[in-house]
Amino acid sequence: MRSATPAPRERPHSATTADARGGGKAGGDGTVRGDDVAPGDDASRGDGSRVSGGRAGRRPVTSAAELERHALMIFEERGFDATTVDDIAAAAGIGRRTFFRYYASKNDVAWGEFDAHLETMRAGLAATPPDVPVLPALRRAILDFNTYPAAEADWHRRRMALILRTPALQAHSMLRYARWRAVVAEFVAERTGRGEGALEPQAVAWAFLGVAIAGYEEWLVRARADLIPILDRALGLLVDGLERSL
Amino acid sequence: MRSATPAPRERPHSATTADARGGGKAGGDGTVRGDDVAPGDDASRGDGSRVSGGRAGRRPVTSAAELERHALMIFEERGFDATTVDDIAAAAGIGRRTFFRYYASKNDVAWGEFDAHLETMRAGLAATPPDVPVLPALRRAILDFNTYPAAEADWHRRRMALILRTPALQAHSMLRYARWRAVVAEFVAERTGRGEGALEPQAVAWAFLGVAIAGYEEWLVRARADLIPILDRALGLLVDGLERSL
DNA sequence: CCCGGTTGTGACACCCGATGTCACAACTTG
DNA sequence: CAAGTTGTGACATCGGGTGTCACAACCGGG
Structure with missing residues (x-):
């Protein structure tokens, strides 16, 4: 019930996601927190085969369950309050804004x-x-x-x-x-x-x-x-x- | 237990408090929300008599109880979420930062x-x-x-x-x-x-x-x-x- | 193979709650 | 009046949360 990881695909054009910092009006120098982690450590499929179930539109980059796993681990390691949404997003290889499409708030991640x-x-x-x-x-x-x-x-x-x-x-x-x-x-x-x-x-x-x-x-x-x-x-x-x- | 309003004094040099907007890096046009309300509608003491109980230092401009009253009224009128701390502070005639010296958070006001x-x-x-x-x-x-x-x-x-x-x-x-x-x-x-x-x-x-x-x-x-x-x-x-x- | 429709993402701009810091105001006591 | 004490205001900064819009990636069909 909790492990339904969608069919992983290799990520083309993933160059930009490293500096995926949302919000912040500050034009500062970057403050790169999380390191560029691969989005999933699952078995990667070599070919670019189409496994989609006839669903239209772009495939999700990650999943709620995977975000939850990343988040929980960072929470345990660094503490909940000291963890920023950017940290979680970076660990999952997504942008901050995308995180909020999977969970309405940082709090909600914990309850899955x-x-x-x-x-x-x-x-x-x-x-x-x-x-x-x-x-x-x-x-x-x-x-x-x-x-x-x-x-x-x-x-x-x-x-x-x-x-x-x-x-x-x-x-x-x-x-x-x-x-x-x-x-x-x-x-x-x-x-x-x-x-x-x-x-x-x-x-x-x-x-x-x-x-x-x-x-x-x-x-x-x-x-x-x-x-x-x-x-x-x-x-x-x-x-x-x-x-x-x- | 709840109504211990301290001896009110007239507020000298109150000119600045009208635009008491904290934070906000935005160099915007102002967004003046609360109107300049008098800090307390209690009976005002005419003379500048010294009623302080031998306590050192500057007298508080307001009190936790008074802030609570202002806040509750604004909450009821506008809704809790739609009310900003600046609103409350402005209604009480204090600065935003001062509000947080009376209550640790906006939430805490309600519990008194x-x-x-x-x-x-x-x-x-x-x-x-x-x-x-x-x-x-x-x-x-x-x-x-x-x-x-x-x-x-x-x-x-x-x-x-x-x-x-x-x-x-x-x-x-x-x-x-x-x-x-x-x-x-x-x-x-x-x-x-x-x-x-x-x-x-x-x-x-x-x-x-x-x-x-x-x-x-x-x-x-x-x-x-x-x-x-x-x-x-x-x-x-x-x-x-x-x-x-x- | 291109085309429009659909779904997911990323960047940008903002708002607001919260916190640290520091100078200054106001008051008491000596 | 000077010195010490206490309260306040302005400034700066951080981080969660939201709206918006352009773009990416995938689908089907012509």
Whole structure:
């Protein structure tokens, strides 16, 4: 889901991209930050064969996933705040302006294709048998939502560590969380026959979001632990009642 | 707590402040946004009497509270994003740079003296009799924390509406919430004998934060409702157990 | 093989939030 | 009045984000 690198082609006329500095009214001397990295270290195709799937127009130079990889590595190496968009763009071999066509902001890179993933949770909740009570249904759906193939576990951990430990990203994540909560609230509203904006669905959504994040933070602290059991314990606090669990 | 306007004095040599535009290398034509508003509409003292409390140095031209008032009004009128820091500074009759000496960012204006207020909650929790169970103690403390004098109710509503409905502020608020959660978690940790960073204290803090915000949102929707009963109902969801309340 | 339509990129120009620096204003105390 | 202290304003600079426009690269069809 995360590695769909499009068919790579060799880059003709790539001479200009080295000095790809956007913005900056400053007529200065250049301040070349990133070095001229090849856009992808994937296997390069020798011939100029046409592999395009009948799609019109110029082929993308990179992909959102590849940008995300570059960005995450630089973030980890230099820190999120100290990394400029130009750094990421240069590392990916694209211009600054192009970066913003893949991601709306520097913050958004960290979350990748969260929204698409979220849709699967919505669908999963909608498909829950009606005889499963609301809270256990949520518990199950949230666990599923956060279940990743083992191969991606390390990647996921690094991504979440970045998100949950960088203040700017913590803040920005609120907007993602809002959509996540909307999905949960929608389900609770439908199940309990209340309006989606009513207190109970919203409160439940908030509460589940909160304990889930607490679970994530616990997971990040425990070096080699599995996420799911911890998350399950956190969700259990709500499902079984806080009082009984303290 | 919020209205401590310092003794106003007439402003000598105020001629320059009209064109108080900071930054901007642009040698453009000016783009004068805010009009030259008087810094405070409070009663002006005629004589130049010395009322200072023995404090050395130049007296502040304005105050954080006054800036907050100006800012909130402009935000409501023009929208948060469309309001520039220069607008606020101009309205308050100060320079842009001076604004940032009162508040670290445009976002921070909205929250005012939240941190100071938070300390009282910490103290209140610490002073809770040990025979009161954890969850009811939290419920009580949170209600107290959000109890404002009736005179400030409208002000508080407007402030929270701004915060909870402006994406940029929603995001930024995460950082305030983190400190709020830390206070709650500290209390729970002490009561339950766990580490402050352990899963349960953090989860409880998150959950209470969440339902409290849900309560606030409900309050904002209901035009003339009181905050406290709604908030109490939201907190009750956790204290009494989610399941029993759905 | 050129031609128009489509899609992606790069350069340029700007806006605005935020920060460091420094000179100067205003006030207190001696 | 001089010296020390505190607040303010102007200047310069950085970096994220956006609109615009020309151009590149690919498609199909004539």
